[in-house]
Amino acid sequence: MLDIHCHIVPYTDDGAVDINTSLEMARNAERLGYNGIFATSHYIIHDNEIENNSFVNNIKKLNEMFEIENINVKIYEGNEVFFTNDIVELIKEKKVCTLANSRYVLIELPLFNSIIPMNVYEEFNKLQDAGFVPILAHPERYDFVTKNFKSLVNLIESGVLLQSNIGSITGKYGKDAKKNVEKMLKNNMVHFFGTDSHNNTVYDVYDKAIKKIKKAINDEDIYEKIMYENPQRVLEDKEINVWYPKI
Numbered sequence: 001m002l003d004i005h006c007h008i009v010p011y012t013d014d015g016a017v018d019i020n021t022s023l024e025m026a027r028n029a030e031r032l033g034y035n036g037i038f039a040t041s042h043y044i045i046h047d048n049e050i051e052n053n054s055f056v057n058n059i060k061k062l063n064e065m066f067e068i069e070n071i072n073v074k075i076y077e078g079n080e081v082f083f084t085n086d087i088v089e090l091i092k093e094k095k096v097c098t099l100a101n102s103r104y105v106l107i108e109l110p111l112f113n114s115i116i117p118m119n120v121y122e123e124f125n126k127l128q129d130a131g132f133v134p135i136l137a138h139p140e141r142y143d144f145v146t147k148n149f150k151s152l153v154n155l156i157e158s159g160v161l162l163q164s165n166i167g168s169i170t171g172k173y174g175k176d177a178k179k180n181v182e183k184m185l186k187n188n189m190v191h192f193f194g195t196d197s198h199n200n201t202v203y204d205v206y207d208k209a210i211k212k213i214k215k216a217i218n219d220e221d222i223y224e225k226i227m228y229e230n231p232q233r234v235l236e237d238k239e240i241n242v243w244y245p246k247i
């Protein structure tokens with residue numbers, strides 16, 4: 001199993017504060033059945049612009065350390081790119097990483113905008129024209145989704161894939177995010193689940209969350225696709241067949 005959203009690389013963003021935290025996160029992930037993690041450190045233009053060479057090098061060092069420590073989890077490069085106008089250019093300039101060098105790019109939008117940023121469709125179209133597939137991080141957490149749930153249907157119909165956070169269903173991000181993810185699951189609108197862990201707290205609610213997710217999906221095939229097949233297809237840079245919302 002692969003975790004598609006995780007801030008495990010230390011000293012890079014607001015994720016793991018030190019190597020020991022990274023090791024503990026990886027041990028927790030392994031215990032829960034993960035054998036791979038996409039390291040999706042925040043890339044925020046003009047704010048947290050990660051230096052790509054040292055980022056990739058740190059991932060290499062983490063993988064070496066996991067081997068020494070007997071942790072059977074492999075880290076793959078990635079970024080959680082904060083929405084900006086220049087994502088295609090940033091990828092081409094090798095400033096941001098797609099997920100394991102695939103066509104898939106994890107993108108987050110501002111949490112508190114009450115309407116979807118106006119140029120989202122234009123920018124996502126540019127990405128798609130350049131051969132990339134945007135994956136929207138934790139849509140259930142955005143105010144514009146709470147205010148206008150239909151905007152997610154429009155995004156899926158325009159070819160955007162949706163990644164929810166495992167902790168959302170237990171209320172980790174508040175009542176609105178919980179309600180939104182329940183509605184998304186009910187209407188077949190989640191394509192991936194990630195832990196979005198910045199430390200070890202999410203692993204404590206993991207089992208409880210997974211039970212709720214299984215119950216909400218209520219379809220073993222779809223559960224398998226979300227949890228196993230889709231992230232694997234990202235890793236292998238294969239096309240993902242999107243199912244359309246029931247609403």
Ligand SMILES: [Fe+2]
Pocket residue numbers: 005006007080137196
């Ligand atoms: Fe994140």
